[in-house]
Amino acid sequence: MNSLLNLIVNGLATGMLVFLLAAGLTLIFGLMSVLNFAHGGLFAWGAYGGVWLYGLTGSFAAALAGAVVIGMLLGWVMERVVIRPVYGNHVQQILVTLGAMLVLSELLKVVFTPNPLKAETPAWLSGSWDAGGVILIKYRLFIILVGALVYIGLTLLLRRTRIGLIVRAGVANPDMVQALGINIRLVFTLVFMFGAGLAAFGGALLAPYSGVVFSEMGMQFAILAFIVVVIGGMGSIQGSALASLLVGLSGALMAYYVPDLSLAANMLLMVLVLLVRPSGLFGAKGGGA
């Protein structure tokens, strides 16, 4: 029972980290129809930025906030320089964003170090609680809590605010949003920056969880995030949240109970969902929240 609960907590924590990456990805794809394979690079930059800032300031909150700023700035540059010239062309998007992913990874080695960096867990989040014989690791619970808060915040943002309505409308029909007098290009840029900030936030949260950060980590998580976006349905935050938890849980449980299938588990899950619902759990376009 103890190990099952721990597996569930592990799975949920991994799922929440993937959600932070997938949420931005799904909004960027849903609204802008951009396949951003460099999203994982922003995640890795957030992880490195968080570790560096934590070492510099000793404040975990400052490290997380700083990582978000780094991610948003990189996102802004990327949207203007890399993405803008290839709007509407998926083949070119794949090529340039894969290239950007490699550049972002290599730049991490240049700016920081080619070696992996050790990531410390803040003292107040280290250790575990013993809940009636079940050992609950504090940092993993913290990730689950933060992930849940981000999900609630995102849902409220999309449901209750004007900018949220505009983003949801833009996912359904960007041309029509423009025809209502709304600068959709500016909305694109803001959403891209927001998605990049979320990815970097996820990376900064992951660092103490894995204990080490390395430049190729982005690609590893980006693949999971793409699987999540496909399972959840393009453009749907709700779908991404559910799919992230499914992917996290299936990965954790399969690794323990059927290790031989653990690598294939997510792919099998995706194939299964696509066979039953080709547009993902929460449909294709139009499911902005």
Place this chain on the structure above:
Amino acid sequence: MTLLKLESVETHISQYHILQGVTMDIQAGEVTVLLGRNGAGKTTTLRTIMGLNAASGGRILFKGEPVEKLPAYQIARRGIGYVPEDQGIFADLTVDETLRIAMKRGDPAARERLSWMLELFPDLAAFRERKSGLLSGGQKQMLAIARAYVGNSELLLIDEPSKGLAPIMVRKLVEALRLMRERTTVLLVEQNFMMAQAIGDAFYLMDEGRIVSGGSMAALNEDHELRRKYLGIA
């Protein structure tokens, strides 16, 4: 008074030359109907005016100011509203949310326009909390018109509003557009000649990307040869 003027407007979409020198004058306070067979360039004309297709030549003047180089959102802010052929409904948003997006911030008249739209289309008032994707075809059309009107009241570009609607719904739309004529100017693309006759003040007839005729709707009613040649009706 001329509200919108098109001077020799050209539009290319990829390698196709769709609009080939379209020239039109739209008078304020009138319903001008743009007629023509499928593929004549009517929808492209509306999309080009709206900035959703770039004009590759010619000039588009709205209230005397050139707008052909502006992005769509700036054209909309100047007072042009658009109702596309497929209605462009935001399926996941409720009726209320859709109308809220359309209302411009700091526009004191927007509330009054919204109230009038809800009065004109009582179905929208009754289904304000319903997701737009769940509305009937006619209700979606009402929502698309209301959305364009609450944000932009000076000129409405409406593309085939009667398409796919039941006759009773078409009659309701005709009635609504007649009332809207009192408050705004309309450029209407319509295949349903009965509807065009019922509400049009003026017409332009398009064929193969060019305007081939124009004038008052009364004149078109008399010109059986023109109707037969370009619209296939006697």
